[in-house]
Amino acid sequence: MKRIVASELKEHVGEEVLMKGWLHNFRKLGNIAFLVIRDRGGLTQVVITDKTEMDKLDNLYTGTIVEVTGKLVEAPKSKFGFEIQDGKLKVLVPVTYPSPIDISKDDVHAELDTMLDYRSVVLRHPKMQAVFKVQAGILQAFAESMRRQGFTEFRNPILLGSASESGASVFEVKYFEGKAYLAQSPQFYKQIMTGIFERVFTIGTVFRAEKHNTIRHLMEITQLDGEMGFIEDYDEVLVVIEQVTRDIFGYLEKNFKKELDLWKVTLPKLPEGRFPKLKIKEAHKIIEERTGKSAKREELDMDPEDEKEIAKYIFEKFGTDFLWLLNFKKDKNFYTWNNPDDPDESLSYDLECRGLEWLSGTHRIHIYEKLVENMKKQGLSGDDAKHYLQAFQYGMPSEAGFSFGLERMTKQIFGFNNIREATLFPSDLNRVAGARRKGKENENYE
Amino acid sequence: MKRIVASELKEHVGEEVLMKGWLHNFRKLGNIAFLVIRDRGGLTQVVITDKTEMDKLDNLYTGTIVEVTGKLVEAPKSKFGFEIQDGKLKVLVPVTYPSPIDISKDDVHAELDTMLDYRSVVLRHPKMQAVFKVQAGILQAFAESMRRQGFTEFRNPILLGSASESGASVFEVKYFEGKAYLAQSPQFYKQIMTGIFERVFTIGTVFRAEKHNTIRHLMEITQLDGEMGFIEDYDEVLVVIEQVTRDIFGYLEKNFKKELDLWKVTLPKLPEGRFPKLKIKEAHKIIEERTGKSAKREELDMDPEDEKEIAKYIFEKFGTDFLWLLNFKKDKNFYTWNNPDDPDESLSYDLECRGLEWLSGTHRIHIYEKLVENMKKQGLSGDDAKHYLQAFQYGMPSEAGFSFGLERMTKQIFGFNNIREATLFPSDLNRVAGARRKGKENENYE
Numbered sequence: 064m065k066r067i068v069a070s071e072l073k074e075h076v077g078e079e080v081l082m083k084g085w086l087h088n089f090r091k092l093g094n095i096a097f098l099v100i101r102d103r104g105g106l107t108q109v110v111i112t113d114k115t116e117m118d119k120l121d122n123l124y125t126g127t128i129v130e131v132t133g134k135l136v137e138a139p140k141s142k143f144g145f146e147i148q149d150g151k152l153k154v155l156v157p158v159t160y161p162s163p164i165d166i167s168k169d170d171v172h173a174e175l176d177t178m179l180d181y182r183s184v185v186l187r188h189p190k191m192q193a194v195f196k197v198q199a200g201i202l203q204a205f206a207e208s209m210r211r212q213g214f215t216e217f218r219n220p221i222l223l224g225s226a227s228e229s230g231a232s233v234f235e236v237k238y239f240e241g242k243a244y245l246a247q248s249p250q251f252y253k254q255i256m257t258g259i260f261e262r263v264f265t266i267g268t269v270f271r272a273e274k275h276n277t278i279r280h281l282m283e284i285t286q287l288d289g290e291m292g293f294i295e296d297y298d299e300v301l302v303v304i305e306q307v308t309r310d311i312f313g314y315l316e317k318n319f320k321k322e323l324d325l326w327k328v329t330l331p332k333l334p335e336g337r338f339p340k341l342k343i344k345e346a347h348k349i350i351e352e353r354t355g356k357s358a359k360r361e362e363l364d365m366d367p368e369d370e371k372e373i374a375k376y377i378f379e380k381f382g383t384d385f386l387w388l389l390n391f392k393k394d395k396n397f398y399t400w401n402n403p404d405d406p407d408e409s410l411s412y413d414l415e416c417r418g419l420e421w422l423s424g425t426h427r428i429h430i431y432e433k434l435v436e437n438m439k440k441q442g443l444s445g446d447d448a449k450h451y452l453q454a455f456q457y458g459m460p461s462e463a464g465f466s467f468g469l470e471r472m473t474k475q476i477f478g479f480n481n482i483r484e485a486t487l488f489p490s491d492l493n494r495v496a497g498a499r500r501k502g503k504e505n506e507n508y509e
Numbered sequence: 510m511k512r513i514v515a516s517e518l519k520e521h522v523g524e525e526v527l528m529k530g531w532l533h534n535f536r537k538l539g540n541i542a543f544l545v546i547r548d549r550g551g552l553t554q555v556v557i558t559d560k561t562e563m564d565k566l567d568n569l570y571t572g573t574i575v576e577v578t579g580k581l582v583e584a585p586k587s588k589f590g591f592e593i594q595d596g597k598l599k600v601l602v603p604v605t606y607p608s609p610i611d612i613s614k615d616d617v618h619a620e621l622d623t624m625l626d627y628r629s630v631v632l633r634h635p636k637m638q639a640v641f642k643v644q645a646g647i648l649q650a651f652a653e654s655m656r657r658q659g660f661t662e663f664r665n666p667i668l669l670g671s672a673s674e675s676g677a678s679v680f681e682v683k684y685f686e687g688k689a690y691l692a693q694s695p696q697f698y699k700q701i702m703t704g705i706f707e708r709v710f711t712i713g714t715v716f717r718a719e720k721h722n723t724i725r726h727l728m729e730i731t732q733l734d735g736e737m738g739f740i741e742d743y744d745e746v747l748v749v750i751e752q753v754t755r756d757i758f759g760y761l762e763k764n765f766k767k768e769l770d771l772w773k774v775t776l777p778k779l780p781e782g783r784f785p786k787l788k789i790k791e792a793h794k795i796i797e798e799r800t801g802k803s804a805k806r807e808e809l810d811m812d813p814e815d816e817k818e819i820a821k822y823i824f825e826k827f828g829t830d831f832l833w834l835l836n837f838k839k840d841k842n843f844y845t846w847n848n849p850d851d852p853d854e855s856l857s858y859d860l861e862c863r864g865l866e867w868l869s870g871t872h873r874i875h876i877y878e879k880l881v882e883n884m885k886k887q888g889l890s891g892d893d894a895k896h897y898l899q900a901f902q903y904g905m906p907s908e909a910g911f912s913f914g915l916e917r918m919t920k921q922i923f924g925f926n927n928i929r930e931a932t933l934f935p936s937d938l939n940r941v942a943g944a945r946r947k948g949k950e951n952e953n954y955e
Contacts, residue, residue: 066739083739085904102739103659103707126904156875158904183900186705195705199662203652213549216645218731218915220934221667221714222680224941234668235683236691238728239720243941245682252934252942259632259641261549268667268714274685282684285664293512293529293548429602450934450944454629458531458572458604469664488666488698488896495670495689496698498896 064132070104072135072145080135080147082107083155085187086127088167089120096120098150099143099167100131106189108143109133109150119152125167126184128156175481176505182488182497193322195487198473200319201311202266205287205467208310209264212303214289217256219249219267225447234272234282245270248466250398251451253290254427257462258454261292266469274492277509278481281470282490290464297410297426300463301387304414304422305338308385315476326477331384331416339377340387342408346373363392363407367418374418386415397437399425410463419475424465431455481508510578516550518581518591526581526593528553529601531633532573534613535566542566544596545589545613546577552635554589555579555596565598571613572630574602621927622951628934628943639768641933644919646765647757648712651733651913654756655710658749660735663702665695665713671893680718680728691716694912696844697897699736700873703908704900707738712915720938724927724954727916728936736910743856743872746909747833750860750868751784754831761922772923777830777862785823786833788854792819809838809853813864820864832861843883845871856909865921870911877901927954 064081072080084102096117098109109131111117120127130153138146164173164181166188171178178185185191206216222243226233234245249265256263265288273280289307291300312330315323323330341349343363350372351357365373365388377386390408393401402408410426428434434455438445445452473485483489488497493504510527518526530548542563544555555577557563566573576599584592610619610627612634617624624631631637652662668689672679680691695711702709711734719726735753737746758776761769769776787795789809796818797803811819811834823832836854839847848854856872874880880901884891891898919931929935934943939950 083906124903128904128906156904156906158902160902162903181899183701183704183896184903186701192705195663196661198664202662202664203656206649206652210649215642216648217641217933218644218648218714220729220936220942222716222729222936222941224944224946234689237681237683238941238946239718239938241946243680243936255629255632256933258629259638266712268664270668272685283666283668450629450942453627456604456606457570457608457630458574458602460529460574460602487663487702490666490668490689492685495668495684496666496896498670500670500684500687 068102068104069107072104072107075135076137076145078135079132082109082131082147084129084131086120086123086125086129086158088125091117098129098131100129101187101189106143107145107147108138108141109147111150111152113149113151116150116152119154122159123154124158124161126158126162126187127154128158129153130155174505175483179483179489179494179497180499186487190325193319193325194473194477194485196322197315197319197476198469198485200315201469201472202287204311204314205307206264206266207314208307209289211310212262212306214262214264214291215256215260217252217260217263217265219246219252219265219288221246221268221270225444232271232273234270247271248286249288251448253288253464254398254459254462255450255454257290257292257464258457258459261460262290264289275509276492276507278483279471280491281482281486282495284471284486285469287467287469288464289466290462292460292462294426294461294463297412297424297463300424300426300465301338301340301412304424304465308338308414309333323476328477330476332378332382334381334383334385338385338387338414339381339383340389341373341377342389343391344408346388349373349376363390370415370420371418374415384416388413388415395425397441397443398427398434400428412465414465416475421472421475422465422467424463426461426463429455429459429461431459514548514550515553518550518553521581522583522591524581525578528555528577528593530575530577532566532569532571532575532604534571537563544575544577544598546575547633547635552589553591553593554584554587555593557596557598559595559597562596562598565600568605569600570604570607572604572608573600574604575599576601620951621929625929625935625940625943626945632933636771639765639771640919640923640931642768643761643765643922644915644931646761647915647918648733650757650760651753652710652712653760654753655735657756658708658752660708660710660737661702661706663698663706663709663711665692665698665711665734667692667714667716671890678717678719680716693717694732695734697894699734699910700844700905700908701896701900703736703738703910704903704905707906708736710735722938722954724929725917726937727928727932728941730917730932731915733913733915734910735912736908738906738908740872740907740909743858743870743909746870746872746911747784747786747858750870750911754784754860755779769922774923776922778824778828780827780829780831784831784833784860785827785829786835787819787823788835789837790854792834795819795822809836816861816866817864820861830862834859834861841871843887843889844873844880846874858911860911862921867918867921868911868913870909872907872909875901875905875907877905 084100087101088099090097096111131150133147133150171188226244236243249267269286389412391411393409395409395411400410413420414422470485474482530546533547534545536543542557577596579593579596617634672690682689695713715732835858837857839855841855841857846856859866860868916931920928
């Protein structure tokens with residue numbers, strides 16, 4: 064008999080079926096036992112009435128790998144919808160250790176720290192699976208949308224010869240007799256690649272060695288990056304990003320309803336047409352008008368309360384959760400143009416949703432001499448960025464780019480408080496790849 | 510007027526068109542000038558007869574970003590097929606430095622070292638672009654095939670708390686007051702994830718700190734990894750890999766004919782049905798029969814000459830370039846089953862094509878106690894692999910997996926001698942991310 068999985072049950076009602084999976088839950092009520100088994104398609108209930116069959120699970124624990132055969136019937140009253148009756152069991156891999164954490168209920172009730180300590184078990188819970196299935200969906204939808212829009216994928220290097228953009232928070236690697244550094248972003252390389260393919264994207268891992276333990280910060284994250292050449296105006300890139308955003312949420316809505324429902328997630332509301340746009344200067348004025356508070360506004364930036372207030376305004380006025388915040392304070396970094404029409408501003412943009420930043424990007428400086436001048440001002444050596452500068456010295460079109468953070472986006476879709484909940488194996492001050500570092504206690508977040 | 514790119518020319522014959530791109534080549538013959546411009550769609554010839562227009566390029570070099578308008582006509586005699594006549598020019602970004610390397614001819618004539626020194630320029634050559642477009646195609650086709658076969662994508666961590674599998678060749682990272690290490694493979698994590706989703710894949714960067722400078726070896730590569738649970742026999746995984754292989758080559762054949770033709774690449778010949786299989790023991794016998802040479806065959810392994818001989822045999826007999834080599838010598842690593850039916854063998858497989866290894870994998874040990882025992886034998890501490898062992902302690906099905914190397918696959922498709930030719934920004938003893946390390950001379954390969 065061929066194995067079927069839980070997602071295929073509908074097509075096999077009334078048949079004798081064979082399933083394999085993990086023993087997810089097990090209750091004995093006198094002469095009847097209720098098993099729940101878990102496979103990649105979901106959960107299935109199995110009813111066993113034969114004592115010999117029941118006894119096979121003596122001294123075994125959840126997680127045991129079993130093969131079950133029996134008759135599949137509809138069970139409209141059970142939350143599973145289907146049931147295997149008169150189940151026969153075969154233990155494929157016995158588990159002889161009681162589970163360190165209960166994943167058999169609708170929710171896992173444990174501190175985040177405990178959840179991270181037992182990551183390989185906790186992730187088996189259907190709600191945890193749901194988070195990372197959706198995350199896989201984001202990866203797919205992003206790449207597909209970028210390709211449809213004419214972008215070519217490339218792999219950005221992680222080991223770099225020098226601490227490029229901002230030396231302070233870079234991880235140092237022993238590289239034979241010398242040193243190398245872990246990439247903080249694919250910035251230089253996606254710009255170089257724009258000189259090759261005009262439109263590029265990369266899904267890559269980046270690193271920040273910031274000695275903080277916050278609910279927002281990790282040492283290692285995944286970035287979804289895009290870069291686009293031959294633009295006259297950065298608005299052309301905003302159009303691309305709006306399409307990517309629509310494509311991602313459209314894909315999630317269509318394919319992950321079950322997973323999102325488990326967490327009672329309502330996806331953000333997209334506008335009918337273009338996303339509303341506000342310059343930071345305009346946003347400041349609106350906030351002042353609405354709240355009366357005249358916070359220090361000489362710096363073109365937003366604080367978390369500003370972001371919430373402006374999100375409320377946008378939703379009231381345009382009925383959408385999305386908003387562009389444009390033209391933050393000038394000199395954002397050495398490779399971003401300031402606004403030639405307003406010396407306070409840089410040509411920069413953040414995509415905001417529900418009061419949080421989801422993406423940021425800028426219009427890049429593509430003129431060799433200007434880049435060299437800016438790098439000098441910041442004390443950056445051109446020697447360390449030879450390939451980068453070379454791309455501009457030998458001709459680069461006007462271009463702009465952007466990056467989403469995969470974990471951040473996942474966190475915000477699910478409304479998590481802590482980014483670790485949206486990360487399979489988080490690295491922070493106390494953990495590397497989810498595993499506790501020697502001598503590290505439970506986490507306290509700043 | 511809306512910009513068109515070279516790949517759209519066919520649809521605009523007879524029209525006044527606007528193009529933007531890099532000045533790829535420029536020849537003046539008396540009162541007529543021939544420009545070639547390069548954009549993401551390819552190369553286009555522009556004929557200029559107006560002296561004022563020609564003069565705009567005085568003192569400018571290839572790479573200059575230009576806008577061109579003019580009448581598009583068919584030019585069946587020219588190698589471009591189309592031509593813009595009576596072109597008018599606008600210089601968008603002038604290049605005032607002569608190119609350090611000539612990329613305007615059909616081939617780039619330079620040593621590999623020079624090509625790497627001027628990477629950001631060299632990659633603009635159509636043949637170089639072709640290599641990395643095909644590489645992007647491999648990434649896409651792999652992911653799509655895995656998804657169609659029910660595999661879920663995940664992101665494998667790169668920073669690890671301990672030097673897992675083989676400590677000797679691992680890069681060490683300064684991690685605040687302690688240390689971390691760069692992943693040599695996603696092995697542990699893809700096995701853990703098999704305990705979550707049963708079938709997983711990951712496209713990730715991995716690192717090997719091997720102090721060799723060979724034509725085959727890099728410090729940083731991209732691996733395409735898959736892992737599959739609930740198998741009875743590793744042959745079920747071979748079926749998946751054969752499908753992935755078909756899907757990748759099918760996709761390349763369909764979408765990258767132009768790119769492959771530039772390099773005169775003939776894709777490997779796939780068999781009609783299943784790929785032929787040989788155990789190493791059987792392969793040794795065949796080689797001895799064919800060559801008479803009775804090399805030392807007590808070890809179940811293959812040397813490069815063996816691989817070539819057996820590839821010849823397979824092509825003669827089955828008319829395909831592909832072949833499975835099965836069951837290499839035992840104790841391949843601590844997580845691979847030996848063959849219970851033959852104590853000399855491990856349950857392992859390599860996909861061979863044209864005498865080279867393209868992929869390898871094994872049937873994994875899924876029994877907690879057996880893993881602990883093997884790790885102990887190899888002096889590996891279970892403490893360093895807590896999440897990994899946890900996955901098995903609390904129930905793991907029988908499973909097997911595999912990994913392709915992206916750069917290696919690219920190199921072998923194009924028939925390159927040196928893996929650096931198939932890598933955008935290679936890291937080795939003399940370079941990091943393509944950039945020469947301080948004090949490093951030209952490369953000599955072992």
